[in-house]
Amino acid sequence: MKFLSTLLLNILLLFFHHSYAIEMTELQQKISQHSIIKADFIQQKQISGLKDPLISSGKMILDRKHGLWWQQQTPFKQTIEANNEKIKLIIENETPQIITRETQPQLFQFSNLLNAIFSTDIKILNDNFKLQILQPNQTNWILKLTPISEPLNKIFEQIILSGDEFLEVIELSDKQNDKTLIEFSHFDTSPLTTEQQQLFN
């Protein structure tokens, strides 16, 4: 009897788990089918209380093996290189600032989480946000992230990701009522050129 009931329970669990996970795994599969994504971005940041939004644009390369390369090109140049070990920030041509897990663990952890947003790494996101899929029936997906862990829940109200084959829009709403909208375009999944490979070294 005991064996049977355990079995039943396991099957039930499997079933429920499955029915919930199916959308997420689908999404995860969809989003992670390309190991390399290159794209352009335009970012609009509206600080409430300021007249005009701050608009910037640039290019990004996501290599799931090596990390994220993010370069803002207008109105000034700023490059972020991030992987599991360190985050490097270069403003214009100034000396790079480097953050590692060892030197500034909290800042690193925070920044690393943001990488998870760009690469839509469901596993990491799941630990830190309540995930909710809006419009589950359409091919376009919308994923709503409500932060549950510190310090994210002190900073962000919610984060909304949307897209289809690629992550196309990120909308960040923070607690101070400031909003940032990042739109991606010109997706390219071709392998990295030698020059681009060097960006990750």
Added chain:
Amino acid sequence: MMEQQLRYKYAALIWFGIVLIFILVLCYLLPSCRLNTSIIELLPKQNSTQKIKDAEIIGELQQRLDKQLIWLIKPDQINDLSSIQWFYQKLQSQNFIATVQGEITPDFQTEWSKFAFQYRYLLIDQNTQQRLKNNEQLSWILSQLYNPFGGVNVTEITNDPLLLTRAGQLNQNNSLSKLQLTHNWLSAIDKHDQIWFIIYAELKQSSFNLNQTHESVIQLNRLIEEFNDKWPNNEILTRGILFYSDYASSQAQDDIETIGTLSFIGITLLVLSIFRSIKPLLLTLLSISVGLLIGLVAVLISFKEIHLFTLVMSTSIVGIAEDYATHYLVERMLHGNQETARESLKKLQNTFIIALLTSLIAYIILLITPFPGLQQLAIFAIFGLIATFFTVICWYPFLVNRLPVREKVAKNWLTYWLNLWQYRSFRWAMIVGGLFFIILGSSQIEIDDDISRLQTMPEQLKQQEQQIAAITEQQNEQKWLLVYGTNPEQTLQRLEELLPTLDNAKKQQWITQYQTINLPSLKKQQEQLTLIKQTAPKIIDKLIQMGLVQPSFFTQFKATLESQELIYPNTWLESPYSFGWRLLWITSNNKSATLIPLNGVNDTNKIRELISDYSGVVFVNNKADYDEMFHSYRIQLSYLLTITIIFICITFFIKNYRYSLKFAFLSCIPTLFSIGSAFALLGFSGQPFNLFSLLAFILVIGMGIDYSLFMSNSKSITTSSFLAVFMAAISTFLSFGLLTLSHTSAIASFGFVIAGGLIAAFLFSPLAIPPKVE
């Protein structure tokens, strides 16, 4: 005859008067004198005034650090803080705890930020300073503004468009960023990404107040037990000097109880069985107390203080001091019917004087050393021994009345043993056997000046300490740089001059980390203001042009700079901004100093070299200082003891040469063999040879001399002398030899030396009996 009697009475009265005066002086001195516990002050004084000042400051800082306690708690659920809050509140309600810290309330955080904002133009961090100088601050500000995760809001950009407060927070000392806030509590993450909550507490009194310490530890252990019962799935770790010193003192107490009881019972039984009276015990105690009293007062008068070291070590004179009393009492017991108390004294008087003089010479040699600890010990011993001598000489003849006479005590046994020594073959067998024992044991001697071997640390505490160090990455290495000045401003300026060197040392990996207070000198603050005045207007102009800042900001900015107050050390101390740093800062009666804890020091010599160019910077390396002190004291004392031994042997040799050349040689054997077998027993015991064991040798030498001299006193009957030696040896063994049972390695090794020395001094003492001159 009457005249003579009167003179003795006068002598006794005068001595009584002197002792009385010493008691009064002690009562006068005691409240104002201090017990010095600083090990550093035992070192030879080179640059004396500065050394003392350093030692005072280091002592004060050490005392503060000794008061610190820390707990790390890992709750079952990261969001369930009930166990932490419970423990925190319990700690707060303990009357022996001064402050408890752990929760950083939102109010506190606001206050902290307010301070950082109010003084933002003075507290510019190193990176920002660099960016301002290189005209890079504007692009950094823009990068923060454009950063989608930057979180710069309109209030921030309106009030602090240079983002100085933000920059300061981002660039806080790295070591602090190991600690974080979780639900407003200080916390740290371990290697397995588990969060541990941290609670700090400070004791009201330093950890070396024994009674208080023990009660506090019991209470804290009870709290932890209760905690574990309530939350069996939580983990709690503890660290604090308090626990170590309590462990040490409770072990010492254990020792004192067992050893003290055994020794008291043993000595009482011995005295009762031999003398059939308790009086000898009281008399011996009297002469020892007078000796200790006068020794103590002499030290207090000459040094205005007594070192703990002296106090402990001066007990070693007790063993020598009691010899005189024992010898006289045995003489009275055996011959009380044939001679008067005065006659007995006359028989022994010369031997006592020679014994006293030889011991005094040994101690006077100590007086010449540059070591304050040994000097104090010498003064103590010289005056203490003289006082015991006078107590026996002046008072005993009046006090030994009605002591039971027992002429035949142990006579057969003693005669038998003494007769054995008349046989050539026995003598040589003993000597060869002794030599064999000495050589075998001495070959196993292990020299070790490592002071941590003196104390046995409980494994459980050590483990917790290591775990805490791993989680918080705050090692308890006890390696510091001490920067001092005549006033706070000088200290801070010296600190700021030193910091670039430390950064370089970090880059070169000579150290992994250092921590320093977040208070800039007034001079630095002025420099920062000037820097802001020079560089900020351009940046603000640009921000206005971009429409990010209102044009009216300029007036506001100028007004702020005009009225900017500087941060004085007191303002800082009273502000929340100094939270976590106050321990490292000292200002009191024209002393000022700050401490820089160093982590991961690879090469201590490199550090010494680095700071040698800076004035007012000292490298404090407690453990190494102690080891060095032990090492140099041991070497110095070894030389002195060797000289003393040679001197004593020459004296014996000359004194006994008139009998025969062979006897002159043999008379040195008891002294030499007692030292040798003290060594040997120490070697067999596996205890290290260090300063502590060496100090026991002083006592061994002193006793060796006494026994040899007593045995060679031609006025006294040999068996009486031998009984006296026997009594003295047994009672010393019962008081000091039992120390071998101690849990504390230092004390046990002391005991082994005494035991080895005593046994040999006693066994071989018949060799000092002069041959009968025909």
